[in-house]
Amino acid sequence: MTEILEKGTTPAALPPSESVGRQTWQAFRRNPLGLASAAVLLLLGLVALAAPLIADYPSGYGEDVLASPSGAHWFGTDDLGRDVFAQVVWGTRVSIVVGLAASLLAIVIGVLVGVLAAYFRPADLVLGIIVDVSLSLPVLPLMILVAALAGPSVPTLVVVIALFSWPEVARVVRSQGLAVVPMPYVAAAHVVGGSHLWVIRKHVLPGVAPVVAVSVVLTTSRAVLSEAGLSFLGLGDPNSWSWGTILHQAQRSGSLATAWWTTLFPSLAILLLVVATTLLAVAYNDARNPRTR
Amino acid sequence: MSAGARFVVRRLLRGLVTMWFAVTVTFFLLRLLPGDPALAVADPTMTEELRADLLRDYGLDRPLAVQYWEYLTQLAQGNLGVSFRQNQPVLDILLERLPWTLLLAGSALVVTVVLGIPLGVLAATRARGAVDRLIQIGGITGQSLFVPSVGVFLLYVFGVQLGILPIGGAMDDDVYGLAAYGSIAAHLVLPCLSLALVQLGSYVLTLRSTLIDALGEDYCTLARAKGLPNRRVVWRHALRNALLPTTTLVGLQLGFLVGGAVLTESIYAYPGVGRAIFEAVGQLDFPVLQGAFLMLAFAVIVANLLTDLAYGLLDPRVRTS
Numbered sequence: 001m002t003e004i005l006e007k008g009t010t011p012a013a014l015p016p017s018e019s020v021g022r023q024t025w026q027a028f029r030r031n032p033l034g035l036a037s038a039a040v041l042l043l044l045g046l047v048a049l050a051a052p053l054i055a056d057y058p059s060g061y062g063e064d065v066l067a068s069p070s071g072a073h074w075f076g077t078d079d080l081g082r083d084v085f086a087q088v089v090w091g092t093r094v095s096i097v098v099g100l101a102a103s104l105l106a107i108v109i110g111v112l113v114g115v116l117a118a119y120f121r122p123a124d125l126v127l128g129i130i131v132d133v134s135l136s137l138p139v140l141p142l143m144i145l146v147a148a149l150a151g152p153s154v155p156t157l158v159v160v161i162a163l164f165s166w167p168e169v170a171r172v173v174r175s176q177g178l179a180v181v182p183m184p185y186v187a188a189a190h191v192v193g194g195s196h197l198w199v200i201r202k203h204v205l206p207g208v209a210p211v212v213a214v215s216v217v218l219t220t221s222r223a224v225l226s227e228a229g230l231s232f233l234g235l236g237d238p239n240s241w242s243w244g245t246i247l248h249q250a251q252r253s254g255s256l257a258t259a260w261w262t263t264l265f266p267s268l269a270i271l272l273l274v275v276a277t278t279l280l281a282v283a284y285n286d287a288r289n290p291r292t293r
Numbered sequence: 294m295s296a297g298a299r300f301v302v303r304r305l306l307r308g309l310v311t312m313w314f315a316v317t318v319t320f321f322l323l324r325l326l327p328g329d330p331a332l333a334v335a336d337p338t339m340t341e342e343l344r345a346d347l348l349r350d351y352g353l354d355r356p357l358a359v360q361y362w363e364y365l366t367q368l369a370q371g372n373l374g375v376s377f378r379q380n381q382p383v384l385d386i387l388l389e390r391l392p393w394t395l396l397l398a399g400s401a402l403v404v405t406v407v408l409g410i411p412l413g414v415l416a417a418t419r420a421r422g423a424v425d426r427l428i429q430i431g432g433i434t435g436q437s438l439f440v441p442s443v444g445v446f447l448l449y450v451f452g453v454q455l456g457i458l459p460i461g462g463a464m465d466d467d468v469y470g471l472a473a474y475g476s477i478a479a480h481l482v483l484p485c486l487s488l489a490l491v492q493l494g495s496y497v498l499t500l501r502s503t504l505i506d507a508l509g510e511d512y513c514t515l516a517r518a519k520g521l522p523n524r525r526v527v528w529r530h531a532l533r534n535a536l537l538p539t540t541t542l543v544g545l546q547l548g549f550l551v552g553g554a555v556l557t558e559s560i561y562a563y564p565g566v567g568r569a570i571f572e573a574v575g576q577l578d579f580p581v582l583q584g585a586f587l588m589l590a591f592a593v594i595v596a597n598l599l600t601d602l603a604y605g606l607l608d609p610r611v612r613t614s
Contacts, residue, residue: 140552267442274437
């Protein structure tokens with residue numbers, strides 16, 4: 001019974017979702033910028049996975065101190081003679097892991113809050129105020145305070161960044177959810193006796209899925225920037241390398257301004273990742289939207 | 294009560310709620326985090342007795358609700374505690390630093406707007422052209438910049454290689470009068486530019502899209518139909534309306550701007566609140582970190598309130614909505 005009604009409530013004009021997915025992919029494939037960004041992200045992901053195969057873990061002391069880039073050290077060496085190329089390669093791993101993990105955690109919290117706010121009107125008032133208020137506060141100083149208190153480590157970074165990144169996700173999901181919830185097919189799902197959980201799972205969540213997809217990408221890039229900021233200030237995991245940690249070491253040793261290679265390459269890595277994620281999100285949005293396809 | 298007065302009261306209340314939220318979050322984060330606050334104050338070798346004394350001195354043995362009330366009343370009187378390392382009230386330390394942060398953030402905001410408006414207009418009036426594409430890609434790249442990277446780059450080029458601008462600090466020690474202002478301005482250029490470059494991208498992109506929307510509105514079509522020159526339609530009619538949502542965005546991004554200021558000050562050893570945070574992280578000086586967050590939150594809330602009230606005066610739509 002519900003099956004039939006569910007099919008009946010889907011307007012005939014809307015093609016089934018696989019073909020929407022295929023149309024999006026067809027449009028995305030024609031966008032060189034989007035494809036290039038996806039390739040860059042894939043490459044960075046491979047570097048993160050294959051770090052042990054690409055370079056030895058940078059540790060101890062080397063003989064060439066502050067050597068400029070050469071055949072032996074592609075990205076030069078830092079003040080203790082450690083290879084900057086190896087630092088950037090291993091840093092890719094931590095930066096991406098922290099970025100992804102923090103983003104996924106933030107997405108889970110954000111989607112939960114956003115859907116609840118859009119679905120249950122009384123909750124909307126309270127949740128809306130919390131989200132608004134936390135979006136208007138300076139987040140970085142708050143992250144710094146909590147990270148410093150909790151002690152620097154990779155799990156701390158993930159939790160702290162997620163803890164202060166979910167309101168943005170909740171805001172986006174809520175506004176999309178507010179457009180989905182009053183739809184006739186949601187009302188019809190209630191009429192046929194669907195429970196709240198079932199309606200949310202079957203109708204509201206698929207409705208907000210596209211903005212969540214974009215959110216994952218954008219939140220990850222913001223999380224990478226947050227991680228870099230915290231690590232740069234000295235709140236990174238002291239036992240591993242991340243792009244921000246490399247910059248922190250350069251700042252601490254005073255080679256920041258003179259040995260340009262210690263800062264240029266980690267900076268480029270951050271820029272590459274964030275630009276690629278942003279462009280990917282833009283390309284996906286364009287490909288999904290029939291007007292810009 | 295008139296609509297205007299209601300608007301002012303509502304915005305004031307909103308600011309108060311936001312500040313209360315910031316304070317409450319800080320209090321509970323500090324108390325609920327794993328790790329005894331007493332451990333943060335003292336070294337781990339102290340005896341159990343001494344620790345109990347310390348907890349009592351700081352009022353940490355009392356019920357949470359009492360502590361919370363105490364915390365609120367202390368803050369309301371401007372008591373942010375005492376720095377662990379400098380043995381000085383946190384408020385005094387930070388008030389000395391705050392003007393520099395306000396100067397840096399304020400000037401960066403002005404530069405962003407001054408550069409952003411022409412760029413946004415340029416992109417919107419040539420929508421989908423080559424110049425527009427270029428500005429869009431530049432905007433997306435700008436949004437993706439990491440503040441310290443920009444800071445180091447500018448410092449290396451203009452401070453170290455060309456040697457035309459100072460590489461750190463806020464002013465020279467031995468200058469007075471007019472020369473002092475010159476010194477302050479020279480020291481401000483690079484930090485301000487670093488911060489403005491990072492802000493510029495999203496400002497230009499937002500202005501571009503709102504301006505394109507505004508140019509498609511009926512009143513712009515009418516203005517053109519009346520034979521007004523295009524320049525006048527863009528600058529006098531469309532831009533005025535496009536600036537409102539754009540400037541709202543600036544208000545929403547103030548928190549982000551302050552975060553950028555913290556990183557910028559760390560790079561340039563600029564003696565603002567951000568640099569105090571950077572130093573406090575190294576020394577694990579928690580009262581300073583906490584005070585700095587609350588003070589920056591307060592500054593952002595007040596700035597937001599002022600911009601909101603200014604809009605209310607400029608645009609009647611804001612008052613009634």
